[in-house]
Amino acid sequence: MGSKARHEENFIAEFSDRWKHKVDYVIIGDKQNKPYRCYLHFEGFPFSVLGSYAEGKESGVAKAGAVLNFVQRLRTSYVPEAMYAAIRNKEVTPEQMSKWIDHFVNLLMMVEESMKNSTSFRHLIENSEGSLETLDKVKRGQDKQQALACLASMRQMIHDFWNGRGWWMTAPTLLKRAATSPSPSDTNVPLKKVRLSNGQASASEEIVVQDSPTASPVAPRAQPIEVVIDSSDDDDDCVQVVEQDALTLNTSASIAPADPLPSTSAQRHLNYLNTTRSAPTKVDHSRVLGVVCYEEETRRRVAEIKRYRDQFPKQFDRIDELIQSHFRINSQSPPVYMKKMEALRELLETIHVLFPNYNVALHAVGSTVNGCGSYNSDMDLCLLIEHQSRYPDDKRFAQTHLRSIYRTLRFQNAKWRNLLQECQFISTAKVPIIKMVLGAQYMDMEIDVNVNNLAGIYNSYLVHYYSRVDMRFPELCLMVKHWAINNDICDASSGTFNSYSLLLLMIHFLQCAVTPPVLPNLQHIYPNRFNREMPLSQLVYHSDRHLPLPEFQRNNETLGELLCGFFHYYANFDWEKDAVSVRRGCRFPRSSLDAPSRKFCIYIEEPFDGGNTARCVMQQGTYARIQNAFRHASAMFSRSAPEFAKILVNVD
Numbered sequence: 001m002g003s004k005a006r007h008e009e010n011f012i013a014e015f016s017d018r019w020k021h022k023v024d025y026v027i028i029g030d031k032q033n034k035p036y037r038c039y040l041h042f043e044g045f046p047f048s049v050l051g052s053y054a055e056g057k058e059s060g061v062a063k064a065g066a067v068l069n070f071v072q073r074l075r076t077s078y079v080p081e082a083m084y085a086a087i088r089n090k091e092v093t094p095e096q097m098s099k100w101i102d103h104f105v106n107l108l109m110m111v112e113e114s115m116k117n118s119t120s121f122r123h124l125i126e127n128s129e130g131s132l133e134t135l136d137k138v139k140r141g142q143d144k145q146q147a148l149a150c151l152a153s154m155r156q157m158i159h160d161f162w163n164g165r166g167w168w169m170t171a172p173t174l175l176k177r178a179a180t181s182p183s184p185s186d187t188n189v190p191l192k193k194v195r196l197s198n199g200q201a202s203a204s205e206e207i208v209v210q211d212s213p214t215a216s217p218v219a220p221r222a223q224p225i226e227v228v229i230d231s232s233d234d235d236d237d238c239v240q241v242v243e244q245d246a247l248t249l250n251t252s253a254s255i256a257p258a259d260p261l262p263s264t265s266a267q268r269h270l271n272y273l274n275t276t277r278s279a280p281t282k283v284d285h286s287r288v289l290g291v292v293c294y295e296e297e298t299r300r301r302v303a304e305i306k307r308y309r310d311q312f313p314k315q316f317d318r319i320d321e322l323i324q325s326h327f328r329i330n331s332q333s334p335p336v337y338m339k340k341m342e343a344l345r346e347l348l349e350t351i352h353v354l355f356p357n358y359n360v361a362l363h364a365v366g367s368t369v370n371g372c373g374s375y376n377s378d379m380d381l382c383l384l385i386e387h388q389s390r391y392p393d394d395k396r397f398a399q400t401h402l403r404s405i406y407r408t409l410r411f412q413n414a415k416w417r418n419l420l421q422e423c424q425f426i427s428t429a430k431v432p433i434i435k436m437v438l439g440a441q442y443m444d445m446e447i448d449v450n451v452n453n454l455a456g457i458y459n460s461y462l463v464h465y466y467s468r469v470d471m472r473f474p475e476l477c478l479m480v481k482h483w484a485i486n487n488d489i490c491d492a493s494s495g496t497f498n499s500y501s502l503l504l505l506m507i508h509f510l511q512c513a514v515t516p517p518v519l520p521n522l523q524h525i526y527p528n529r530f531n532r533e534m535p536l537s538q539l540v541y542h543s544d545r546h547l548p549l550p551e552f553q554r555n556n557e558t559l560g561e562l563l564c565g566f567f568h569y570y571a572n573f574d575w576e577k578d579a580v581s582v583r584r585g586c587r588f589p590r591s592s593l594d595a596p597s598r599k600f601c602i603y604i605e606e607p608f609d610g611g612n613t614a615r616c617v618m619q620q621g622t623y624a625r626i627q628n629a630f631r632h633a634s635a636m637f638s639r640s641a642p643e644f645a646k647i648l649v650n651v652d
Contacts (some may be wrong), residue, residue, distance in 0.1 A: 008071050011087075011101075012040075019105045021045050025066065027059050038062035040070050045112065046124040048147030050078075077151055078158060079104065080167040106334040107161050111154055113338040121150045288550045290524020291511040291585035298515045302557070305564045308638055315641040319560035322644060322651045326482070327475040332373040336443070340368055340379045343442050347449075350416065351383065354408055355401070359386040361536075365456040369541060371467025372477040372503060378446035382453050384536070391452040398432045398451035405449070406434050454532065458608045461539045462522065462530050463503055465547060470510075470518050472559055477506050479563065479649070486648040487629040495622035501604050501613045505570065508580045512587070513569045514562065516553040521585035523607060525549065532608050564637045571627075571634035579603035583610075602626070 016023040021042040029036035036059045041051035052073055054065025075084050083100060086092045092100070115121045124146060285293050309316045341364070348362040366380035367373030384391055385401055406425040409416040421444065422437040434449045450456070467474040480502055484490035492498040510518035523530045526547065557565070578587040583605060590598055597603065601623035602614040617623055636646040644651050 008067050012067065012070065015101045015104055016042055018101060019108055021108075025063055027062060029059065029062070036062040038066040040066040044125075045108075046115075046147065049111075049115075049124060049150055050108075078107065080162050083167060103162075107158065109338060110157065110161065110334040113334075113341055114154060114157065115150065121146065121153070124150060285517055285552070286585075289511075289517055289552060289585070290521030291517050291519075292587075293512055293515050293517060294587075295515050298513055301513075301565055301568055302515070302561075304638070305561050305568070308564065309561060312641045315643070316558070316560045319563070319642050319644070320558050323475055323479050323559040323563065326651050327478050330374045330478060330482075331474070332367070332375055332377065336375050337368070339443060340364065340445065343379070343438060343445060343447065344381065346419075347381070347447075350408065350413060351405060354404060355385065360384060363457050363536075365453075365460040367499065370460045370463035370503070372463065372474045372481075374478060374481070378448060380456065381447060381449045382456050383449055383451050385451060391454060393452050393454070395432060399427050401451055402432055402434050402449070403427070409434075409436070454536075455606060455609050455611075457536065457539065458530075458532055458534070459500065459606065461541070462607060463507075464541055465522055465530075466507055466519055468547075469520070469522075469549070472518060472562060473506065473510060475559060476510075476562060476566065477503055480506060480566065482651075483633065483647055483649050484629070486650075487633075489622075489626045489629050492616040495616050495619050496626060497614060498616070504582050504604050504607075504613060505580065506566065507582045508587075509566050509569055510562070511582070511585050514555055514557060514565060516555050518555045518557075518562070520549060520552070521582070522547070523583050524585060530607075560642065564634075564642070567630060567633040567637055571630040573630075575602050575623075575627075579605060581605040581607075583607040 012023050019042070021044050023040065023042055026039040026041070027036060028039075035055040035057055037053070037055050038059070039047065039051060039053050040063075041047040050073070052066045052070035054062050054069050056062035056065055071084075075081060087097065087100075112125070115125050285291050344362055344364060348360075351360055351362065361384040363382045363384065364379060365382050367377040368379050383401075383405075385397075387397070402425060406423065409420065410423045411417070419438055419441065420436055421439050422435070424435050426433050426435060431450050431453055434447075436447050436449075438445045438447065467477075481490060481499055484497060484502055488494075489496040490499060490502065507519055511521060528534070529547075577590060579590050579593065580603070581588055588605075590603060593603065597612060600612050600615055600617060601620070602617045603612050604614045605611075606613050617626065633647045636642070640646075
């Protein structure tokens with residue numbers, strides 16, 4: 001086996017060990033039965049989704065071919081090209097390499113969990129024993145279409161995973177046999193051929209994606225690659241054609257990669273990002289983006305912050321770095337998400353038994369799915385119980401069914417009695433809930449369950465898509481939530497904000513109080529997608545593509561500058577006069593509210609039902625505490641060098 005294939009084999013062994021799915025090479029053939037066939041697969045995971053296959057006149061050639069075909073599959077479906085190029089060119093430190101492998105393992109765990117939760121693809125996991133019969137069945141194509149459909153369904157999740165870590169991911173593509181007739185779009189695209197001899201790549205092997213020319217705003221199509229694996233010219237060569245298409249990037253290009261790229265690969269990465277948007281144009285933000293930008297006051301505030309940054313450039317650079325690292329360290333990880341989904345499934349099984357005559361479903365809502373959650377956030381669940389073709393939202397209906405669930409979990413079901421540390425039924429709340437704390441098996445997870453609170457499902461879906469528009473939004477949200485908790489203004493039960501209100505405050509700020517906007521108004525651009533008439537079955541969190549957005553000038557403010565602006569904006573907000581609306585994309589006068597709604601100290605409009613998400617802020621004392629927290633943060637981030645410790649946030 002050549003040195004290149006051996007290097008790749010060591011990489012495969014390392015990540016498979018961390019993933020806890022042992023890699024296995026099944027080699028079939030002997031001197032009388034050529035060619036040798038090698039199947040590379042992972043125990044307990046479907047060969048059709050991640051494995052590879054190759055043939056050769058010698059077993060070493062077949063194995064080397066399977067290894068290199070596998071790496072090629074990673075590049076087209078699972079790993080960013082810039083990351084692969086950095087590894088191949090040895091532009092990466094051992095520490096970076098270890099961190100990247102951890103990222104990749106987390107991604108595979110997410111893919112595995114998504115397949116387990118999918119009725120369409122669960123059977124691929126269940127039939128992944130890796131027998132020769134199964135492997136050869138897949139090789140002959142009997143399961144290939146299902147595998148390709150599975151990869152297509154995961155495309156956006158994989159793209160979002162890497163995009164959230166500062167990497168651009170090419171669109172996953174399909175593997176085609178060379179003998180297959182090319183599609184019309186492929187007919188004029190030449191193949192680049194690579195021949196492997198005794199497992200060693202020839203000097204002509206250069207199978208990277210073409211760099212994007214800086215003169216073009218759209219990345220060109222990469223050359224398809226024909227990999228011919230054999231030790232000599234032979235008609236029995238195993239051929240795969242791998243084709244990569246550029247995926248238009250609809251996210252912020254100013255965010256540095258979470259793990260700094262080495263210089264050469266970094267330049268290629270940023271060159272592409274800088275060419276994916278057309279030149280800035282003057283945009284009517286109200287008409288095109290559905291937001292009202294308060295430009296005069298915003299320009300004054302931005303100018304003040306720029307002068308402030310010029311006074312303390314190093315400290316501001318540090319603030320930018322800390323916000324990003326805070327998000328990387330504290331955001332919800334794939335293993336935590338998977339554990340939450342495991343608990344959700346356990347609970348749903350019990351509820352199905354309890355209500356056999358109802359059509360029931362259990363939806364994770366809030367921070368678990370909206371893209372802004374932390375590793376220790378609780379899991380909010382909405383139990384949907386259909387009755388007479390609708391989901392009753394009256395309090396008595398919810399109380400009746402939650403009481404039945406509570407009694408079962410707390411007293412009747414032995415399994416749940418052992419799982420629960422705490423369980424209480426809060427029937428008198430505006431939205432009745434069951435609050436529970438699970439044991440060590442589920443990491444002391446806290447869970448709240450409500451019934452038929454559809455607004456929670458729709459608003460989680462909306463925030464999820466806002467978090468995909470620009471990574472600065474979830475990064476800032478997690479930091480602001482940390483600040484609000486430490487300043488005692490993020491506890492609805494004590495009369496201050498809930499977490500959802502803080503998210504809406506940040507969305508409004510990024511829509512209306514910066515120029516140009518960071519976020520558009522998604523309910524304006526997609527009125528049929530983000531409304532309460534959208535069937536719940538069509539709320540897809542990981543759709544095949546990013547939502548296309550209108551072309552608009554990019555906002556280039558840094559995380560530190562935006563955080564300063566956020567504090568300054570709300571430190572001077574006139575809550576007695578104005579209310580906040582994400583749905584309308586503007587402030588609106590409180591005088592337009594009905595009399596009962598004007599009793600609240602702060603009004604933040606819920607984007608779907610029009611209610612007040614800050615309805616708990618009723619007392620002047622807690623209202624004053626909120627105002628003082630914003631004013632203190634604004635002062636600390638305007639007079640002296642910015643430091644998180646000054647606003648009671650410990651991030652070092």
